[in-house]
Amino acid sequence: MAAQIGFSTLTPALIVNSAADTIEACKNTFGAEVCGIVKNPKTGKILHSCLRIGNSTLFISDAAPEIGMHPTGRQEFYLYVKDVDQAYQKACDLGLEGLQEPAEMFWGDRVAEVIDSMGNTWKLAKKSKDVTPEEIEANVQKMFCD
Numbered sequence: 001m002a003a004q005i006g007f008s009t010l011t012p013a014l015i016v017n018s019a020a021d022t023i024e025a026c027k028n029t030f031g032a033e034v035c036g037i038v039k040n041p042k043t044g045k046i047l048h049s050c051l052r053i054g055n056s057t058l059f060i061s062d063a064a065p066e067i068g069m070h071p072t073g074r075q076e077f078y079l080y081v082k083d084v085d086q087a088y089q090k091a092c093d094l095g096l097e098g099l100q101e102p103a104e105m106f107w108g109d110r111v112a113e114v115i116d117s118m119g120n121t122w123k124l125a126k127k128s129k130d131v132t133p134e135e136i137e138a139n140v141q142k143m144f145c146d
Contacts (some may be wrong), residue, residue: 003139005056013059016118022060026051029091030079032058040064053079068104088112089126093116094112096122106139107131 016022023046026032035050035057045062047069052058063071081087084102091114092098099121100113106129112124131139 008056011057011059012075012077013061013072014075014120015061015063015069017063017071018118019062019129020051022116022118023051024122025094025096026053026058026060029094029096029116030081030122031116054099074102074119076123078125080125080142081124082124083109083125084112084124088114091122091124103130106143107136 003068013023020054023032023034028035030053032051032053033053036124037049039045040047044066047061047064047137049060050057051060061069082119083139088098088102096116098112099115100111102110102112102124105111108127108129110128110135113121115121
């Protein structure tokens with residue numbers, strides 16, 4: 001099955017209690033570009049928004065239980081960035097809570113972790129070195145079996 005032009009095969013969609021706040025946080029923190037917003041003309045709630053972060057798409061909507069749109073709860077995103085340390089610092093400066101400072105991971109990525117005001121976790125990552133599947137397995141063995 002082919003994806004719609006400009007979209008990847010899978011697009012995450014968040015239903016949150018404050019879509020406008022979440023959209024602003026994505027714009028300010030991750031450089032998201034808003035491609036479109038559709039609002040309920042009676043309530044002003046955001047029924048659908050489309051954001052682009054890098055080459056990925058994210059949909060965000062307001063919770064509207066009256067029409068079956070219930071909040072999705074805490075989600076986790078793995079977001080590749082140009083500079084993990086800079087992105088982590090920017091996120092913390094903009095009010096996201098730092099959960100893990102930037103560090104090298106056994107699978108070859110440098111990763112930091114922040115949580116936004118809606119409880120969503122964002123793992124900020126950048127490939128730092130190539131690691132073979134065998135090296136990953138050995139690293140896991142070292143971590144859990146030594």
